[in-house]
Amino acid sequence: MDKRPCSSQESEVRKGPWTMEEDMILINYIANHGEGVWNSLARSAGLNRTGKSCRLRWLNYLRPDVRRGNITPEEQLLIMELHAKWGNRWSKIARHLPGRTDNEIKNFWRTKIQKHMKQPGDNSSQNPGQTSTDLQHCGGASTSTQTSTTEDGVENYSPIYTADHHLHQHLHHNHPSFPPNTLPPPETNNENFWGMEDLWSMQLLNGD
DNA sequence: AACGGAGACAACCGCCAGATG
DNA sequence: TCATCTGGCGGTTGTCTCCGT
Numbered sequence A: 001m002d003k004r005p006c007s008s009q010e011s012e013v014r015k016g017p018w019t020m021e022e023d024m025i026l027i028n029y030i031a032n033h034g035e036g037v038w039n040s041l042a043r044s045a046g047l048n049r050t051g052k053s054c055r056l057r058w059l060n061y062l063r064p065d066v067r068r069g070n071i072t073p074e075e076q077l078l079i080m081e082l083h084a085k086w087g088n089r090w091s092k093i094a095r096h097l098p099g100r101t102d103n104e105i106k107n108f109w110r111t112k113i114q115k116h117m118k119q120p121g122d123n124s125s126q127n128p129g130q131t132s133t134d135l136q137h138c139g140g141a142s143t144s145t146q147t148s149t150t151e152d153g154v155e156n157y158s159p160i161y162t163a164d165h166h167l168h169q170h171l172h173h174n175h176p177s178f179p180p181n182t183l184p185p186p187e188t189n190n191e192n193f194w195g196m197e198d199l200w201s202m203q204l205l206n207g208d
Numbered sequence B: 001a002a003c004g005g006a007g008a009c010a011a012c013c014g015c016c017a018g019a020t021g
Numbered sequence C: 001t002c003a004t005c006t007g008g009c010g011g012t013t014g015t016c017t018c019c020g021t
Helices: A020-033 A038-044 A051-062 A073-086 A090-095 A102-118 A132-141 A145-150 A165-174 A196-206
Strands: none
Touching: A020 A038, A020 A051, A038 A051, A051 A102, A073 A090, A073 A102, A090 A102
16 A cells, blocks of 8 residues: 555665654644645655654654553543453544553553453453453453552553643644643653653744 | 663554455 | 446554563
8 A cells, every 4th residue: 555666766664663753854844834634644744654644643742642651540440441441443542531542542452451351360261152242351340450550559650741731722823633631640750761852842943 | 889670562463354456 | 337446444464672580
């Protein structure tokens, strides 16, 4: 689909982890032009990436309202309830968890819940015909490892968008589809993110 | 202090549905 | 009406980090 035959003068489509520079280009471009038509966006922005890749990067990581960090117990419960209802409809589930992406929920499910299901001591996991409703045992009862993320009681968000609400306003101003009230919690935790704060402020400096 | 394994997460791939010409 | 393009979704894989030995 997005694999266009690359002409001799067209550079190869880049794959793999995004660089800070690419992120900046994407953020800057979207701030000025808005989202949409990802393939042409990728070309116009000068990114050697597929439109898909740009879209994914934006939705899952760069979007200002993306909320990162540990899933709260409330969210865990909600995820399990919704999964029981809808199964692996991650995007549908994600819509009910503001700031969470389908990818994040999917990863959460696979790493935390599915792993828990497979634990030998966990009887509820032994039945292959088990409905996902059964999973509510894992989350609701929070018997063991599954809740480790919140055992310390800290909601350890790691927002890429660290309260840089100037940019948020900027984005929202230039592209009203940015939800104005979807800021992540104020506490910041940058530990695992290479200067996203820097990136945003650099983007700010770039201006239009 | 070094190594290996497990866990977590970012990113890619393939498929499908809807929109458009 | 058909063909093509784009966006979206779910599944899977690759890589990095952390922790235990």
